[in-house]
Amino acid sequence: MSLEEQFKGRSVLITGAGKGIGRALAIRLGNTYGATVYALSRTQEDLDALKEECPHVKPVCVNLLDWNATREALQGLDPVDCLINNAAIGGMQPFLEITSDAFDEVIGTNLKAAVNVSQVICKKMIDAGNGGSIVNVTSIAGKRSLANYSVFCTSKAGLDMLTKTMAVELGQHKIRVNSVSLGCVWTPAFEKFVNLFGGPANLDAILASVKARTPLGDPILPMDDVVNTILFVLSNASSMMTGENVIVDGGFCAT
Incomplete structure (x- = not known):
């Protein structure tokens, strides 16, 4: 079954959908595959531009660093079939110069927000009783250290482990959770x-x-390769895969 057949008529929430990978995923899912896409971003202008290109997108404008506002925004959504936790920031700081605010922003966006969003969405999936699929977009920076990005690397390594623990706990509800670690895009x-x-x-x-x-x-990874891999892992074409991490980096981590 093709990816188009996998996603036609299904619903997907994507965080960080205003730019980059999230935007490419939203456009592919909405315009090409006919999925209902809830596109979450903190920037209304990005959502407006996405909506213009992909009219069927349902925008959700909220700052993921605001725990309560995020939960409130998501509570009003219908249950979705799939979730892609894609939102992330870099936050370059040498280790000896890391500030409390910078630490909180990176961990809050890259890791804590994934917990918050997933809690709300998974409870809806469980209540609906149809299972679901989640992909956490991580990075090879969670596997290989990157100077001056210690907090970013830590957040992505943490998200990989969160993926495994979510998979263990949510499997009984037929909710699959996997992560995709990306190289340079x-x-x-x-x-x-x-x-x-x-x-x-x-x-x-x-x-x-x-x-x-x-x-x-x-x-540099082709965007189509990135999108194809994330959507394969998200789809029922990988229905017995859960708790796994897929690396897309041209073999960088193998060396």
Whole structure:
């Protein structure tokens, strides 16, 4: 069964849907596969632009750092079949300079918000009695240390472990939970990362260091590959997969 057949008529909530990977997922699911997509972002302008391109998207504008506001926004939604916890921020700070606010923002967005959103959505799935599927979008930074990004790396490693514990507890309700760890993807967040490391002038050097450790050679993942993998893991084509982590990095973590 094709992915289009897997998702046609199904409903999916995507966090961080205003830009980058989340936006690409929303457009594929809504425009190509005919799914009902609840697109969550903290930026109304991003949601407006997404809605213009993908008219069937149902926007949810809320700041995931606000625990109670997030729960309130999600409580009003119908039960969904699938959830993609995609929202994330980087937060570059050397370890010795990490501030309390920066720590709370990164952990709050990348890890705590996934707990909050998943709690509300899973309770709805359980009440509906139809099971469900969740994909947590993580990073190879949760497996390989990245200087000046210790909090980001920690948040992604934590999300991988959260995935496993969720899978153990929610399996009895026929809810599958998996994570997909990604390498470099050209998104607004990655562009910001490049700028922090000296801008486009240093991009070749940055990518060369990644390419040297990437057996498949390309240091930047094609967005279609990212979307295809996440949706395969989310779909019933992987119906007996749960508690697993799928790495998409061209082989970087194998070296």
